[in-house]
Amino acid sequence: MSHDFDATRLSLLLNDLRLPAVKQIWPAFAERADKEGWPAARLIMALAEHEIAERDRRRIERHLKEARLLPGKTLETFDFDAVPMISKAQVSALCAGDGWLRNGANLIMVGTPGGGKSHLSSAIGLSLLDKGWKVLFTRTSDLVQRLQVARRELALEAAINRLNRFDLLILDDFAYVTKDQAETSVLFELISARYECRSLLLTANQPFGDWNKVFPDPAMTLAAVDRLVHHSTIFEMNVESYRRRTAMQRKQQGPGRPARYATPNNVGMPATPENES
Numbered sequence: 001m002s003h004d005f006d007a008t009r010l011s012l013l014l015n016d017l018r019l020p021a022v023k024q025i026w027p028a029f030a031e032r033a034d035k036e037g038w039p040a041a042r043l044i045m046a047l048a049e050h051e052i053a054e055r056d057r058r059r060i061e062r063h064l065k066e067a068r069l070l071p072g073k074t075l076e077t078f079d080f081d082a083v084p085m086i087s088k089a090q091v092s093a094l095c096a097g098d099g100w101l102r103n104g105a106n107l108i109m110v111g112t113p114g115g116g117k118s119h120l121s122s123a124i125g126l127s128l129l130d131k132g133w134k135v136l137f138t139r140t141s142d143l144v145q146r147l148q149v150a151r152r153e154l155a156l157e158a159a160i161n162r163l164n165r166f167d168l169l170i171l172d173d174f175a176y177v178t179k180d181q182a183e184t185s186v187l188f189e190l191i192s193a194r195y196e197c198r199s200l201l202l203t204a205n206q207p208f209g210d211w212n213k214v215f216p217d218p219a220m221t222l223a224a225v226d227r228l229v230h231h232s233t234i235f236e237m238n239v240e241s242y243r244r245r246t247a248m249q250r251k252q253q254g255p256g257r258p259a260r261y262a263t264p265n266n267v268g269m270p271a272t273p274e275n276e277s
């Protein structure tokens, strides 16, 4: 390919303009344009579109790193037959994001351990992230610890504000935090700060009635639950542990058979002591 101009200088200019994708692709596009006789406007358009597409890809890659989602937990690997009370259509609608994340509404998943709450919440997070929303997945106890450290350093407000850049904060195992292991009023401050402006997705093994273990006093529990459920979708996922069920299925089918279970005939069974989280 011959160019009657200074290609090195063009590279430097594209660096200055912060157009790394154009810098990388232009020789190939230019060669093709020359060969196929593209009008100049088409070449410019192709280069601009390429830069934008690469920018989007890099942004999503960056967001994915930040989001700390659970690896391998996607909607494709989630078996909706195992939670018949949840409609795939409703989950797909939530995955668009616009209807609830713009208003700071919440999604709350409550149910027995092993029922797929962490999996589904991370999968929804991934789907939202693909659409350009910013998401953070965290165990609630880890976040509480971080916020407590911030409070000791008199930087709680700043820490909560930093979380504002996330359109959705997924607090996994919400009711697992207990007031004796942590001073959880930081959670209350987080909930209040996000109320009606930034969304939360909570997962919890315990129903709302047991959340008084989470907050320092009943008044705070009431106020927190009130804010959380005010604009919220609630998924009750009281199903038998998926792990337990697939293990039982494997046992029934014998070794060497596919692990996939057949018909869910014990959905809705009450939790058993063997159900571990």
Ligand code: ADP
Pocket: 073, 077, 078, 079, 080, 082, 083, 111, 112, 113, 114, 115, 116, 117, 118, 119, 120, 203, 242, 243, 277
């Ligand atoms: P929970 O958070 O409700 O305790 P998890 O999401 O951790 O449950 O699920 C336990 C395990 O079972 C995980 O490995 C998860 O991927 C798997 N699992 C649970 N429900 C489903 C499902 N409906 N389809 C596919 N895998 C599931």
Ligand code: MG
Pocket: 117, 118, 119, 172, 173, 203
């Ligand atoms: Mg879980």
